[in-house]
Amino acid sequence: MIITRYLPVTFVAFNFLVACSNSKKVEPVTAPANSETVITLSSEQMKNAAIETTMPESRIFSNTIRLNGKIEVPPQNLVSISVPLGGYLKSTDLMPGTKVRKGQVLAILEDPQYIQLQQEYLTAQAQLSFDESEFKRQRELNLSKASSDKNFEQARMQYQTRNILMKSLEQKLKLIGINPENLNANNINKSVQIKSPVNGFVSEVHANIGKYITPGETLFDLIDPEDIHLMLTVFEKDLAFLSTGQKLEAYTNQRADQKYPCSIVLISRRLSKENATEVHCHFDKYDHKLLPGMFMNAEIQVSSKSSPCLPESAIVRYKDGYFVFADRGNNQFEMLPVSAGSTHEGYTALEFTKEDAMLRYVTKGAYQLLMALKNVSEE
Numbered sequence: 515m516i517i518t519r520y521l522p523v524t525f526v527a528f529n530f531l532v533a534c535s536n537s538k539k540v541e542p543v544t545a546p547a548n549s550e551t552v553i554t555l556s557s558e559q560m561k562n563a564a565i566e567t568t569m570p571e572s573r574i575f576s577n578t579i580r581l582n583g584k585i586e587v588p589p590q591n592l593v594s595i596s597v598p599l600g601g602y603l604k605s606t607d608l609m610p611g612t613k614v615r616k617g618q619v620l621a622i623l624e625d626p627q628y629i630q631l632q633q634e635y636l637t638a639q640a641q642l643s644f645d646e647s648e649f650k651r652q653r654e655l656n657l658s659k660a661s662s663d664k665n666f667e668q669a670r671m672q673y674q675t676r677n678i679l680m681k682s683l684e685q686k687l688k689l690i691g692i693n694p695e696n697l698n699a700n701n702i703n704k705s706v707q708i709k710s711p712v713n714g715f716v717s718e719v720h721a722n723i724g725k726y727i728t729p730g731e732t733l734f735d736l737i738d739p740e741d742i743h744l745m746l747t748v749f750e751k752d753l754a755f756l757s758t759g760q761k762l763e764a765y766t767n768q769r770a771d772q773k774y775p776c777s778i779v780l781i782s783r784r785l786s787k788e789n790a791t792e793v794h795c796h797f798d799k800y801d802h803k804l805l806p807g808m809f810m811n812a813e814i815q816v817s818s819k820s821s822p823c824l825p826e827s828a829i830v831r832y833k834d835g836y837f838v839f840a841d842r843g844n845n846q847f848e849m850l851p852v853s854a855g856s857t858h859e860g861y862t863a864l865e866f867t868k869e870d871a872m873l874r875y876v877t878k879g880a881y882q883l884l885m886a887l888k889n890v891s892e893e
Contacts, residue, residue, distance in 0.1 A: 553887045554846045566878035567841045570822040570871050575858045579755060579814045581793075583746035587806050588794075593712055593736040598689045600728045601625035603721050604705060608734060610718060614710040621708040621721075621733060628690065632702045635683040635694060642676045649673035712738040717806075739802060744776055744795040746812055749788075751854045751862075755816040756781060756793060762814040764795070766804075774801065776812070789834065821855060821863035828877045829854060829862055830884045838864070839876040839883050847876060847883055 555563065601623030608620060652669035655661030684694045690706045717735040721727055744764055748756065756778060763773040776795040785791050795812075797804075804810075829852065830837050836854045839847045850870070855863030876883060 551849045551887075552842070552846060553849075553883060554844070557845065560845050563879050563882060565876055565883075567874040568824070568828075568877050569874050570824055570864065570866060572820045573823050573858070573861055573863075574818055574820050575823075575856050575863055579752050579816055579856065581746045581748055581752075581812045581814065583744060583793075583810060583812065585804055585806050585808045585810060586743050586745045587737055588741060588743050591714075591738040591741045592717070593714070593738060594732045595620060595708060595710075595734040595736060596730050596732050597623060597706075597708065597727055598729055599625070599627060599631075599686075600726060600731075601628065601706065603723050603725050603727055603733070605723060606719075606721075606733075608716050608719055610716055612716045614712075614714060614716060614736060616710055616713050618710045619707045620710050622705050623708065623727060624705045626704070628692075628706055629702060629704050631683070631686055631690075632692065632697060635680070635687060635697065636699060636702075638676060638680050638683055642673075642680050645669070645673040645676045708733065710736065712736060713740070714738040737806065739800055742797065742800055742804070742806065743779075744797065744810060744812070746793045746795060747790050748781075748793045749790045750785060752856060753781070753791065754855065756814065760814065762795065762812050764797075764810045764812040766808065766810055770811075774804070774810075775799070822866050822871055823861040823863045824875055825877050826857060826860055826862055828875050828880055829864075830880050832884060837884070839880050840870070841874040841876065849884070849887060 555565075602625060604622045604624045606621035608614075614620065649669045649672070652661055652666045656663060656666040687694045687697070691709060692703075692706065714737050717737045719734055721731075721733045727733060758778050758781060760778045762776050762778065764776050765771070765773050775798040777798065778793055779796050780794040782792040782794075824838065828838050830839075832849075836852050837849050838852050840850050842848050853865045855865070857863075
């Protein structure tokens with residue numbers, strides 16, 4: 515019964531191991547108790563598979579990790595310019611790539627509501643002066659019992675209400691760049707200036723002259739290059755060698771000889787489907803020739819150490835992990851998960867327990883064993 519059950523598996527999983535000949539008798543695969551991780555080969559299959567094994571050996575690995583990535587702008591350095599009150603764009607001379615200075619006028623907007631807001635403020639200011647005088651007068655009269663408490667309370671409430679209105683109008687004027695302290699009846703203006711809040715350059719222009727800009731609509735996108743990041747892609751096997759504050763050197767494909775010193779400021783804790791994550795770096799001194807979106811390479815010096823390792827051919831990738839096949843004797847092989855480290859000169863550093871380090875591992879035929887094991891487990 516056992517032979518009948520596993521005979522089809524032998525032909526499916528190991529047709530690459532046994533020569534097709536009517537004169538040879540095919541020996542079946544013996545399925546162990548845990549067929550999902552262990553597979554047993556017959557003597558004939560071992561001969562045809564030409565499987566080779568070796569024990570882990572210690573090697574000194576290279577102290578340089580090579581990565582790649584691109585220049586990105588962190589959210590806090592991407593500035594969108596908009597207006598809280600709508601208006602018609604009267605003038606601007608900005609184009610993508612234009613350098614700007616903090617405080618520089620980027621555009622001028624016009625709208626009747628700017629005039630109305632200034633008018634309301636000056637009117638409220640004049641009324642507040644009258645209300646303040648009336649409040650003080652009623653207070654004196656009330657103290658001398660020459661005026662009723664009701665008149666005094668009405669004067670006080672009128673003064674407080676007008677003062678609140680003044681404060682709110684002051685803030686509205688500041689939002690559109692008008693200083694209330696400098697405003698008077700002789701300098702009411704129909705236009706407002708939009709100024710740059712940062713030193714940097716224009717990334718995008720979203721409006722043209724004559725267009726009505728609605729409240730909150732973006733006119734320009736600016737980039738502050740002082741904190742531009744180098745975002746590197748790092749695979750799981752190299753993460754153990756990295757830490758925040760670590761130094762590295764970046765360079766472009768066009769100028770590999772020109773190095774840009776950087777420091778790691780953030781290591782993401784989220785792995786992608788490719789088992790990679792993002793590492794953010796700051797340039798020690800930003801070169802304005804380096805533009806957002808530009809691809810770069812990086813080299814990170816890490817401490818050299820002796821690690822147990824196996825040839826790359828011994829490690830197989832299955833689902834979301836790395837595995838090796840341990841030789842358990844009697845033509846039996848067990849698939850074990852491993853944590854793969856750096857690779858250097860064809861060898862990959864691995865983490866082994868003391869017991870596992872004494873085993874022999876398949877270095878030739880590992881992927882054939884993986885395919886055979888998958889077919890057996892599917893039966």
